[in-house]
Amino acid sequence: MSGLLPVEEAQARLFALHEPLASETIYYSQAVGRYISQDVIALRDQPAAPLSAMDGYAVRFADLPGPWAISGESAAGSVPAVPLGKGEAMRIFTGAMLPEGGDTVIMQEDVAADGAQLRLNTGDTIESGQHIRARASDFAAGETLVAAGARLTPGAIAAAIMSGTPQLSVGTRPRVAILTTGDELVQPGHALAPGQIPDSNGAMLAAMLAGEPADLGLPLHLRDDRTLLSRILKDLARRHDVIVTVGGASVGDHDHVRDALQDAGGRIDFWKIAMKPGKPLIAGTVGDAVLLGLPGNPSSAFVTATLFLLPLVRHLAGARAPLPPVRQAMLAAPLGSGGTRRDYLRARLDGGTINVFDGQDSGRTVPLADANALLIREIGAPPRAAGEQVDYIAIA
Numbered sequence: 001m002s003g004l005l006p007v008e009e010a011q012a013r014l015f016a017l018h019e020p021l022a023s024e025t026i027y028y029s030q031a032v033g034r035y036i037s038q039d040v041i042a043l044r045d046q047p048a049a050p051l052s053a054m055d056g057y058a059v060r061f062a063d064l065p066g067p068w069a070i071s072g073e074s075a076a077g078s079v080p081a082v083p084l085g086k087g088e089a090m091r092i093f094t095g096a097m098l099p100e101g102g103d104t105v106i107m108q109e110d111v112a113a114d115g116a117q118l119r120l121n122t123g124d125t126i127e128s129g130q131h132i133r134a135r136a137s138d139f140a141a142g143e144t145l146v147a148a149g150a151r152l153t154p155g156a157i158a159a160a161i162m163s164g165t166p167q168l169s170v171g172t173r174p175r176v177a178i179l180t181t182g183d184e185l186v187q188p189g190h191a192l193a194p195g196q197i198p199d200s201n202g203a204m205l206a207a208m209l210a211g212e213p214a215d216l217g218l219p220l221h222l223r224d225d226r227t228l229l230s231r232i233l234k235d236l237a238r239r240h241d242v243i244v245t246v247g248g249a250s251v252g253d254h255d256h257v258r259d260a261l262q263d264a265g266g267r268i269d270f271w272k273i274a275m276k277p278g279k280p281l282i283a284g285t286v287g288d289a290v291l292l293g294l295p296g297n298p299s300s301a302f303v304t305a306t307l308f309l310l311p312l313v314r315h316l317a318g319a320r321a322p323l324p325p326v327r328q329a330m331l332a333a334p335l336g337s338g339g340t341r342r343d344y345l346r347a348r349l350d351g352g353t354i355n356v357f358d359g360q361d362s363g364r365t366v367p368l369a370d371a372n373a374l375l376i377r378e379i380g381a382p383p384r385a386a387g388e389q390v391d392y393i394a395i396a
Helices: 007-016 154-162 201-209 226-239 257-263 298-316 366-370
Strands: 023-026 056-059 068-074 088-092 104-107 111-114 117-120 144-146 168-171 175-181 220-222 242-246 267-271 282-286 289-294 326-331 342-350 353-356 373-377 389-394
Touching (some): 144 154, 201 242, 226 242, 226 257, 289 298, 298 366
Parallel strands (some): 068 088, 175 242, 326 353
Antiparallel strands (some): 111 117, 326 389
16 A cells, blocks of 8 residues: 555456445336446337338339329328228328338328329339338347446437336445545535635535435535544444545544544555545445545545546446546647646536646635546656647546
C-alpha cells in the first residue's frame, strides 16, 4: 500500500472485493436501469406473419396494372377471412396480416375505388413486395435480443417484451450507505458557525446514484470520532453491500476512516491512487460489505465516485461493462503537460470540441456545476495543441 496504484489496477482490485450479487426475477414495470442476468432469447418470430406497412390494398403483383375486384378487408389483430384470388384486391391497414396469395401492397393514395372496382391512379412504378413487413424481418425465434449484462433501457425492455419472455432475471440492486464525516460540515439548510461549511457531498453522491440500480438510503453524517465511526461501520455492514465514506481518508489527525475500519474488524485492500484529484481513496471490506472511502473535497469526491463508486454499483448489479466509456474530442485550446499523476480535468464539451476550465482546484464546486466531461491527461503527457484529439469521460 506504500505506492500509488494506477487507476485501472485499483478498479480491478475494487471489483475483486465482491462478486456480482445474485439475480432476481422482476416484472417489466421494475426493469428500467437494471442489468439483465440472462440472455433474452426470442420465443417467437416478429412479425409472426407478413404484415402491411401501409394503409392501402393488398394485391398479387402478377395482376398489375389491374383493375381489381375488392374482396373484403384485413385489419390489425385479425386473420383475413379468405385468400386473395386472381384479379382481386383486399383493403388492408397498417399492421394487418397479408391475405394468402397477396404479395404486394399499394398505398391508398395510388388507387381509386369505384364501387367494387379498384384502379391505379399513379404513374409511379409499383415494386413487387413493396410496403410489406416480411415474417421475422425484425427477429426470428432463437435469436439473442438482449445480451446478459446489458442495461435495460426503454428500447431493450420493448425488445424483451416482444420476444415473448414473460418476466426478466436481473442483478439485485446493491444496498448502498453514504456516510459523510467532518466536524466542519453542516447539513443543508442549517445556519453556519465560523469555520463551518455546508455538507454538499452527501446530496451530490445520492444524486449521482439516483440514475444507478442502487437501493439507497438517506445520507448520514458523523462528527470526527473514531470510536463512533467504527461502531457505525459495523452496524452498516450488517445491512448494506457498499458503504461509502466521504472525508477522513487522508493522513490528518482528524482523518479516522482507515483506523475506524480496522477497529471494526475490516481490512484495507488499497489506499492512494495515481490520479488527480482523488489520490487519498480507500478501498476495503468490513463484514460482507465493500467500503469505499472517498476524499472530502467536492471535485475529488465527484471524480472518484465517477471512476470507482458508480462502476462498483454497476459491477455488483451485474453490468457487463461497468466502467464509464472513454471517448475522444478535439481540444479547443492548448493543454499543458501532464504531471506525476493522471489528471481528470473538469471540462465542457460543445459539439466535438472540449474546453478545459481554468480553475481545477479540488475544493472548487463551480467547475462541477458547469462541467459535462472529465478530460483525461496521462502521467507525463506532452503539451497538446488546440485541435488535437484527447480522451474524455462524459458526465451528467
